[in-house]
Amino acid sequence: MSFTVAVAGCTGYAGGEVLRLLLEHPAVEIGALTAGSSAGSRLGEHQPHLTPLADREVLPTTIDNLAGHDVVFLALPHGTSGPIAAELGDDVLVIDCGADFRLEDADEWTTFYGTEHAGTWPYGLPELPDHRHGLSRSNRIAVPGCYPTSVTLALMPAVTNGLIDGHDVVVVAASGPSGAGRALKTHLLGAELMGSASAYGVGGSHRHTPEIKQNLARLGATDPSVSFTPILVPMSRGILATCTAPLADPSTTTEQLRRAYAEAYENETFIHLLPEGQWPQTQHVQGSNSIHLQVTVDPAVGRLVAVAAVDNLTKGTAGGAVQCMNLALGLDETTGLPRIGVAP
Ligand SMILES: NC(=O)C1=CN([C@@H]2O[C@H](COP(=O)(O)OP(=O)(O)OC[C@H]3O[C@@H](n4cnc5c(N)ncnc54)[C@H](OP(=O)(O)O)[C@@H]3O)[C@@H](O)[C@H]2O)C=CC1
Numbered sequence: 482m483s484f485t486v487a488v489a490g491c492t493g494y495a496g497g498e499v500l501r502l503l504l505e506h507p508a509v510e511i512g513a514l515t516a517g518s519s520a521g522s523r524l525g526e527h528q529p530h531l532t533p534l535a536d537r538e539v540l541p542t543t544i545d546n547l548a549g550h551d552v553v554f555l556a557l558p559h560g561t562s563g564p565i566a567a568e569l570g571d572d573v574l575v576i577d578c579g580a581d582f583r584l585e586d587a588d589e590w591t592t593f594y595g596t597e598h599a600g601t602w603p604y605g606l607p608e609l610p611d612h613r614h615g616l617s618r619s620n621r622i623a624v625p626g627c628y629p630t631s632v633t634l635a636l637m638p639a640v641t642n643g644l645i646d647g648h649d650v651v652v653v654a655a656s657g658p659s660g661a662g663r664a665l666k667t668h669l670l671g672a673e674l675m676g677s678a679s680a681y682g683v684g685g686s687h688r689h690t691p692e693i694k695q696n697l698a699r700l701g702a703t704d705p706s707v708s709f710t711p712i713l714v715p716m717s718r719g720i721l722a723t724c725t726a727p728l729a730d731p732s733t734t735t736e737q738l739r740r741a742y743a744e745a746y747e748n749e750t751f752i753h754l755l756p757e758g759q760w761p762q763t764q765h766v767q768g769s770n771s772i773h774l775q776v777t778v779d780p781a782v783g784r785l786v787a788v789a790a791v792d793n794l795t796k797g798t799a800g801g802a803v804q805c806m807n808l809a810l811g812l813d814e815t816t817g818l819p820r821i822g823v824a825p
Protein backbone atom coordinates (compact mmCIF):
# COMPACT_ATOMS: atom_id res chain seq x y z
CA MET A 482 0.00 0.00 0.00
CA SER A 483 1.31 3.43 -0.91
CA PHE A 484 0.24 6.81 0.49
CA THR A 485 0.57 10.01 -1.55
CA VAL A 486 2.41 12.80 0.23
CA ALA A 487 2.77 16.52 -0.55
CA VAL A 488 5.42 18.73 1.04
CA ALA A 489 4.89 22.48 1.42
CA GLY A 490 8.16 24.29 2.09
CA CYS A 491 10.14 21.82 -0.02
CA THR A 492 12.99 24.28 -0.65
CA GLY A 493 13.67 24.85 3.07
CA TYR A 494 15.77 22.88 5.55
CA ALA A 495 12.86 21.14 7.27
CA GLY A 496 11.04 20.36 4.01
CA GLY A 497 14.28 19.08 2.48
CA GLU A 498 14.84 16.74 5.42
CA VAL A 499 11.25 15.48 5.23
CA LEU A 500 11.90 14.65 1.58
CA ARG A 501 15.24 12.96 2.28
CA LEU A 502 13.43 10.62 4.69
CA LEU A 503 10.42 10.09 2.41
CA LEU A 504 12.71 9.08 -0.47
CA GLU A 505 13.83 6.09 1.65
CA HIS A 506 10.33 5.32 2.92
CA PRO A 507 8.79 2.15 1.48
CA ALA A 508 5.13 3.13 1.78
CA VAL A 509 4.88 6.61 0.27
CA GLU A 510 4.74 8.19 -3.13
CA ILE A 511 5.99 11.78 -3.25
CA GLY A 512 3.42 14.08 -4.82
CA ALA A 513 3.30 17.89 -5.03
CA LEU A 514 6.29 19.91 -3.85
CA THR A 515 5.43 23.52 -3.04
CA ALA A 516 7.15 26.64 -1.70
CA GLY A 517 6.90 30.44 -1.80
CA SER A 518 9.09 32.75 -3.89
CA SER A 519 10.94 29.86 -5.52
CA ALA A 520 7.81 28.47 -7.20
CA GLY A 521 8.50 27.74 -10.86
CA SER A 522 12.08 26.59 -10.30
CA ARG A 523 13.33 22.97 -10.13
CA LEU A 524 13.90 21.31 -6.78
CA GLY A 525 17.45 20.37 -7.78
CA GLU A 526 18.40 24.07 -7.67
CA HIS A 527 17.59 24.16 -3.95
CA GLN A 528 18.14 20.62 -2.71
CA PRO A 529 20.90 19.11 -4.87
CA HIS A 530 21.26 16.14 -2.50
CA LEU A 531 17.72 14.95 -3.35
CA THR A 532 18.78 13.68 -6.78
CA PRO A 533 15.66 11.58 -7.59
CA LEU A 534 13.57 14.75 -7.28
CA ALA A 535 15.97 17.13 -9.04
CA ASP A 536 13.74 17.72 -12.06
CA ARG A 537 10.54 18.20 -10.11
CA GLU A 538 8.95 21.64 -10.50
CA VAL A 539 8.46 23.63 -7.32
CA LEU A 540 4.80 24.63 -7.29
CA PRO A 541 3.15 27.57 -5.52
CA THR A 542 1.73 26.70 -2.09
CA THR A 543 -1.98 26.65 -2.88
CA ILE A 544 -4.83 24.48 -1.66
CA ASP A 545 -5.34 23.15 -5.16
CA ASN A 546 -1.76 21.89 -5.30
CA LEU A 547 -1.85 20.32 -1.83
CA ALA A 548 -5.37 18.81 -1.93
CA GLY A 549 -5.88 15.27 -3.16
CA HIS A 550 -2.96 13.74 -1.22
CA ASP A 551 -3.25 11.35 1.70
CA VAL A 552 -0.69 13.32 3.71
CA VAL A 553 0.47 16.97 3.63
CA PHE A 554 3.60 18.09 5.47
CA LEU A 555 3.72 21.82 6.18
CA ALA A 556 7.29 23.08 6.63
CA LEU A 557 6.49 26.78 6.37
CA PRO A 558 7.22 29.91 8.42
CA HIS A 559 5.15 30.42 11.57
CA GLY A 560 1.70 31.80 10.86
CA THR A 561 1.48 30.29 7.37
CA SER A 562 0.07 26.89 8.29
CA GLY A 563 -3.26 27.84 9.86
CA PRO A 564 -5.09 29.16 6.79
CA ILE A 565 -3.82 26.26 4.65
CA ALA A 566 -4.77 23.56 7.15
CA ALA A 567 -8.25 25.05 7.51
CA GLU A 568 -8.87 24.48 3.80
CA LEU A 569 -7.67 20.87 3.71
CA GLY A 570 -10.35 18.25 4.33
CA ASP A 571 -10.56 15.94 7.34
CA ASP A 572 -9.62 13.03 5.09
CA VAL A 573 -6.10 14.53 4.70
CA LEU A 574 -3.47 13.90 7.37
CA VAL A 575 -1.79 17.28 7.97
CA ILE A 576 1.53 17.36 9.82
CA ASP A 577 2.77 20.83 10.69
CA CYS A 578 6.48 21.27 11.36
CA GLY A 579 5.88 24.86 12.46
CA ALA A 580 4.73 26.17 15.81
CA ASP A 581 1.21 27.36 14.97
CA PHE A 582 -0.67 24.55 16.72
CA ARG A 583 1.75 23.51 19.49
CA LEU A 584 0.70 25.70 22.40
CA GLU A 585 -2.52 25.22 24.37
CA ASP A 586 -2.48 28.58 26.11
CA ALA A 587 -3.68 31.33 23.74
CA ASP A 588 -2.16 34.08 25.93
CA GLU A 589 1.25 32.40 25.90
CA TRP A 590 0.99 32.14 22.13
CA THR A 591 0.26 35.83 21.74
CA THR A 592 3.00 36.79 24.21
CA PHE A 593 5.70 34.82 22.40
CA TYR A 594 4.54 34.91 18.77
CA GLY A 595 2.66 38.21 18.73
CA THR A 596 -0.31 36.99 16.70
CA GLU A 597 -3.71 35.47 17.37
CA HIS A 598 -3.69 31.84 18.46
CA ALA A 599 -4.71 29.49 15.63
CA GLY A 600 -5.63 26.54 17.88
CA THR A 601 -4.06 23.40 19.32
CA TRP A 602 -3.40 20.07 17.61
CA PRO A 603 -2.22 16.78 19.11
CA TYR A 604 1.46 17.22 19.97
CA GLY A 605 3.77 15.11 17.83
CA LEU A 606 6.05 13.59 20.45
CA PRO A 607 5.06 9.90 20.47
CA GLU A 608 7.31 9.10 23.44
CA LEU A 609 5.18 11.13 25.86
CA PRO A 610 3.36 8.76 28.26
CA ASP A 611 0.06 7.35 26.94
CA HIS A 612 0.34 9.52 23.86
CA ARG A 613 0.72 7.17 20.89
CA HIS A 614 -2.87 6.03 20.79
CA GLY A 615 -4.10 9.61 20.37
CA LEU A 616 -1.61 10.31 17.59
CA SER A 617 -2.55 7.12 15.79
CA ARG A 618 -6.14 8.38 15.54
CA SER A 619 -5.35 11.94 14.59
CA ASN A 620 -5.53 13.70 11.23
CA ARG A 621 -3.78 16.86 12.49
CA ILE A 622 -0.40 16.75 14.25
CA ALA A 623 1.81 19.60 15.50
CA VAL A 624 5.47 18.60 15.43
CA PRO A 625 7.41 19.93 18.47
CA GLY A 626 10.16 22.52 18.28
CA CYS A 627 13.65 21.09 18.13
CA TYR A 628 14.77 22.37 21.55
CA PRO A 629 11.58 21.19 23.32
CA THR A 630 12.04 17.68 21.87
CA SER A 631 15.53 17.41 23.34
CA VAL A 632 14.70 18.99 26.71
CA THR A 633 11.43 17.10 27.23
CA LEU A 634 12.99 13.71 26.56
CA ALA A 635 16.03 14.63 28.68
CA LEU A 636 13.82 15.33 31.72
CA MET A 637 10.78 13.10 31.22
CA PRO A 638 11.67 10.09 33.42
CA ALA A 639 12.84 12.38 36.21
CA VAL A 640 9.51 14.25 36.23
CA THR A 641 7.21 11.25 35.83
CA ASN A 642 9.03 9.45 38.66
CA GLY A 643 8.90 12.48 40.98
CA LEU A 644 12.70 12.73 41.07
CA ILE A 645 12.39 16.42 40.15
CA ASP A 646 9.25 18.49 40.49
CA GLY A 647 9.79 20.76 37.47
CA HIS A 648 10.65 23.99 39.28
CA ASP A 649 13.96 25.84 38.77
CA VAL A 650 14.77 23.88 35.61
CA VAL A 651 17.80 25.45 33.88
CA VAL A 652 18.50 24.60 30.25
CA VAL A 653 21.47 25.74 28.18
CA ALA A 654 21.29 24.27 24.69
CA ALA A 655 23.68 24.66 21.77
CA SER A 656 22.29 24.46 18.24
CA GLY A 657 23.67 24.63 14.73
CA PRO A 658 22.33 27.35 12.42
CA SER A 659 20.20 24.99 10.30
CA GLY A 660 17.73 25.37 13.19
CA ALA A 661 17.16 28.91 12.02
CA GLY A 662 16.14 27.94 8.48
CA ARG A 663 17.90 28.88 5.26
CA ALA A 664 16.61 32.42 4.73
CA LEU A 665 19.50 34.90 4.63
CA LYS A 666 20.25 36.58 7.96
CA THR A 667 23.41 38.48 8.85
CA HIS A 668 24.07 36.62 12.11
CA LEU A 669 24.01 33.33 10.17
CA LEU A 670 26.71 34.33 7.69
CA GLY A 671 29.83 32.19 7.74
CA ALA A 672 32.01 35.10 8.83
CA GLU A 673 29.80 35.74 11.86
CA LEU A 674 29.39 32.11 12.87
CA MET A 675 32.62 30.30 12.19
CA GLY A 676 34.94 30.02 15.18
CA SER A 677 32.35 31.62 17.44
CA ALA A 678 29.50 30.70 19.79
CA SER A 679 26.84 33.15 20.94
CA ALA A 680 23.81 33.18 23.22
CA TYR A 681 20.49 34.48 21.94
CA GLY A 682 16.89 34.62 23.17
CA VAL A 683 18.34 35.17 26.67
CA GLY A 684 16.29 36.00 29.76
CA GLY A 685 13.25 33.85 29.10
CA SER A 686 12.39 35.48 25.78
CA HIS A 687 12.82 32.44 23.51
CA ARG A 688 9.49 31.09 22.26
CA HIS A 689 10.42 27.53 23.18
CA THR A 690 10.27 28.40 26.89
CA PRO A 691 6.45 28.12 27.08
CA GLU A 692 6.52 24.94 24.99
CA ILE A 693 9.03 23.31 27.37
CA LYS A 694 6.93 24.38 30.36
CA GLN A 695 3.79 23.02 28.73
CA ASN A 696 5.49 19.66 28.26
CA LEU A 697 6.75 19.49 31.85
CA ALA A 698 3.22 20.27 33.06
CA ARG A 699 1.86 17.48 30.84
CA LEU A 700 4.30 15.12 32.54
CA GLY A 701 2.86 16.04 35.93
CA ALA A 702 4.94 19.02 37.07
CA THR A 703 2.92 21.62 38.98
CA ASP A 704 3.59 25.16 37.82
CA PRO A 705 7.00 24.39 36.27
CA SER A 706 9.61 27.12 36.02
CA VAL A 707 12.24 27.06 33.28
CA SER A 708 15.21 29.28 32.47
CA PHE A 709 16.18 28.48 28.88
CA THR A 710 19.23 29.86 27.07
CA PRO A 711 19.93 28.81 23.48
CA ILE A 712 23.43 29.09 22.05
CA LEU A 713 24.29 29.29 18.37
CA VAL A 714 27.38 27.22 17.54
CA PRO A 715 29.32 26.59 14.31
CA MET A 716 28.10 23.13 13.27
CA SER A 717 25.50 22.82 10.56
CA ARG A 718 23.18 20.43 12.40
CA GLY A 719 22.62 19.28 15.93
CA ILE A 720 21.49 20.28 19.40
CA LEU A 721 23.28 19.55 22.65
CA ALA A 722 20.96 20.39 25.54
CA THR A 723 22.24 20.50 29.11
CA CYS A 724 19.37 20.49 31.60
CA THR A 725 19.67 20.78 35.35
CA ALA A 726 17.06 20.86 38.11
CA PRO A 727 16.97 20.48 41.91
CA LEU A 728 16.37 16.92 43.04
CA ALA A 729 13.17 16.42 45.03
CA ASP A 730 15.30 14.37 47.41
CA PRO A 731 18.93 15.59 47.43
CA SER A 732 20.12 12.14 48.51
CA THR A 733 19.00 10.62 45.18
CA THR A 734 21.88 8.77 43.55
CA THR A 735 23.01 8.65 39.93
CA GLU A 736 22.18 4.93 39.99
CA GLN A 737 18.56 5.69 40.93
CA LEU A 738 18.29 8.25 38.16
CA ARG A 739 19.79 5.93 35.58
CA ARG A 740 17.45 3.12 36.61
CA ALA A 741 14.42 5.39 36.16
CA TYR A 742 15.65 6.46 32.71
CA ALA A 743 16.52 2.93 31.63
CA GLU A 744 13.07 1.66 32.64
CA ALA A 745 11.21 4.56 31.05
CA TYR A 746 12.98 4.18 27.73
CA GLU A 747 13.68 0.45 27.51
CA ASN A 748 11.13 -0.01 24.69
CA GLU A 749 11.84 3.24 22.83
CA THR A 750 13.59 2.58 19.53
CA PHE A 751 14.94 6.10 19.14
CA ILE A 752 15.97 6.95 22.70
CA HIS A 753 19.35 5.74 23.91
CA LEU A 754 20.57 6.12 27.45
CA LEU A 755 24.35 5.92 27.06
CA PRO A 756 26.52 3.75 29.31
CA GLU A 757 27.48 5.46 32.57
CA GLY A 758 30.27 7.97 32.11
CA GLN A 759 29.68 8.41 28.37
CA TRP A 760 28.27 11.79 27.35
CA PRO A 761 26.17 12.57 24.26
CA GLN A 762 27.77 14.15 21.21
CA THR A 763 25.86 15.67 18.32
CA GLN A 764 27.88 13.85 15.66
CA HIS A 765 26.64 10.48 16.95
CA VAL A 766 23.03 11.32 16.10
CA GLN A 767 23.59 13.37 12.95
CA GLY A 768 21.15 12.37 10.22
CA SER A 769 19.45 9.86 12.53
CA ASN A 770 16.13 9.95 14.33
CA SER A 771 17.82 9.01 17.59
CA ILE A 772 18.35 10.97 20.77
CA HIS A 773 21.30 10.17 23.02
CA LEU A 774 20.96 10.84 26.73
CA GLN A 775 23.01 10.78 29.89
CA VAL A 776 22.00 11.73 33.41
CA THR A 777 23.84 12.17 36.68
CA VAL A 778 23.68 13.84 40.08
CA ASP A 779 25.71 16.93 40.93
CA PRO A 780 25.94 16.21 44.68
CA ALA A 781 27.48 19.57 45.62
CA VAL A 782 24.27 21.37 44.66
CA GLY A 783 21.71 18.53 44.89
CA ARG A 784 20.77 18.86 41.24
CA LEU A 785 20.09 16.45 38.41
CA VAL A 786 22.16 17.04 35.27
CA ALA A 787 20.80 15.54 32.04
CA VAL A 788 22.43 15.99 28.65
CA ALA A 789 20.72 15.22 25.33
CA ALA A 790 21.98 15.22 21.75
CA VAL A 791 19.59 15.29 18.77
CA ASP A 792 19.77 16.25 15.14
CA ASN A 793 17.50 19.30 15.02
CA LEU A 794 16.41 18.46 11.48
CA THR A 795 15.79 14.74 12.04
CA LYS A 796 14.37 13.80 15.48
CA GLY A 797 14.05 17.55 16.10
CA THR A 798 11.74 18.09 13.09
CA ALA A 799 11.42 15.90 10.01
CA GLY A 800 12.18 12.54 11.62
CA GLY A 801 9.70 13.24 14.39
CA ALA A 802 7.21 14.30 11.74
CA VAL A 803 7.64 11.07 9.73
CA GLN A 804 7.43 9.04 12.97
CA CYS A 805 4.05 10.70 13.61
CA MET A 806 2.95 10.08 10.03
CA ASN A 807 3.75 6.39 10.44
CA LEU A 808 1.65 6.21 13.60
CA ALA A 809 -1.29 8.06 12.07
CA LEU A 810 -1.24 5.86 8.95
CA GLY A 811 -1.13 2.65 10.99
CA LEU A 812 2.40 1.80 9.85
CA ASP A 813 5.22 0.59 12.07
CA GLU A 814 6.35 3.76 13.82
CA THR A 815 9.98 3.29 12.81
CA THR A 816 9.37 2.77 9.08
CA GLY A 817 11.90 4.59 6.90
CA LEU A 818 13.65 6.24 9.83
CA PRO A 819 17.43 5.97 10.29
CA ARG A 820 18.59 5.09 13.80
CA ILE A 821 22.33 5.39 13.26
CA GLY A 822 24.26 8.66 12.99
CA VAL A 823 27.10 9.50 10.60
CA ALA A 824 30.02 10.20 12.97
CA PRO A 825 32.72 11.34 12.72
N1 LIG B 1 15.07 24.17 10.90
C1 LIG B 1 14.76 23.46 11.97
O1 LIG B 1 15.63 22.86 12.63
C2 LIG B 1 13.36 23.41 12.43
C3 LIG B 1 12.33 24.04 11.76
N2 LIG B 1 11.05 23.92 12.24
C4 LIG B 1 9.96 24.63 11.58
O2 LIG B 1 9.77 24.20 10.25
C5 LIG B 1 9.30 25.29 9.46
C6 LIG B 1 10.24 25.48 8.27
O3 LIG B 1 11.52 25.81 8.80
P1 LIG B 1 12.84 25.78 7.94
O4 LIG B 1 12.77 24.71 6.93
O5 LIG B 1 13.94 25.81 8.89
O6 LIG B 1 12.72 27.20 7.18
P2 LIG B 1 13.36 27.62 5.77
O7 LIG B 1 13.44 29.10 5.81
O8 LIG B 1 14.59 26.84 5.53
O9 LIG B 1 12.25 27.18 4.71
C7 LIG B 1 11.01 27.82 4.63
C8 LIG B 1 10.19 27.21 3.49
O10 LIG B 1 8.92 27.85 3.46
C9 LIG B 1 8.71 28.44 2.16
N3 LIG B 1 7.97 29.69 2.35
C10 LIG B 1 8.38 30.83 2.92
N4 LIG B 1 7.38 31.74 2.93
C11 LIG B 1 6.32 31.15 2.33
C12 LIG B 1 5.01 31.56 2.03
N5 LIG B 1 4.57 32.76 2.38
N6 LIG B 1 4.20 30.69 1.39
C13 LIG B 1 4.62 29.48 1.04
N7 LIG B 1 5.86 29.03 1.29
C14 LIG B 1 6.70 29.85 1.94
C15 LIG B 1 10.10 28.67 1.62
O11 LIG B 1 10.00 28.73 0.21
P3 LIG B 1 10.92 29.68 -0.71
O12 LIG B 1 12.22 28.98 -0.86
O13 LIG B 1 10.18 29.74 -2.01
O14 LIG B 1 11.01 30.97 0.01
C16 LIG B 1 10.82 27.42 2.12
O15 LIG B 1 10.50 26.33 1.31
C17 LIG B 1 9.25 26.52 10.37
O16 LIG B 1 7.97 26.69 10.90
C18 LIG B 1 10.22 26.14 11.45
O17 LIG B 1 9.98 26.81 12.62
C19 LIG B 1 10.76 23.16 13.32
C20 LIG B 1 11.73 22.52 14.02
C21 LIG B 1 13.13 22.64 13.67
Ligand SMILES: CC(=O)N[C@@H](CCC(=O)OP(=O)(O)O)C(=O)O
Nearest residue numbers: 579580626627628656657660661
Ligand atom coordinates in the same frame (compact mmCIF):
# COMPACT_ATOMS: atom_id res chain seq x y z
C1 LIG C 1 19.47 28.03 15.82
C2 LIG C 1 18.06 28.54 15.76
O1 LIG C 1 17.83 29.69 15.43
N1 LIG C 1 17.10 27.69 16.09
C3 LIG C 1 15.71 28.03 16.05
C4 LIG C 1 14.88 26.85 16.48
C5 LIG C 1 13.84 26.55 15.47
C6 LIG C 1 12.86 25.44 15.81
O2 LIG C 1 12.98 24.53 16.55
O3 LIG C 1 11.75 25.47 15.23
P1 LIG C 1 10.45 26.29 15.48
O4 LIG C 1 10.80 27.65 14.98
O5 LIG C 1 9.52 25.57 14.62
O6 LIG C 1 10.01 26.32 16.86
C7 LIG C 1 15.40 29.23 16.94
O7 LIG C 1 15.97 29.35 18.01
O8 LIG C 1 14.50 29.98 16.57
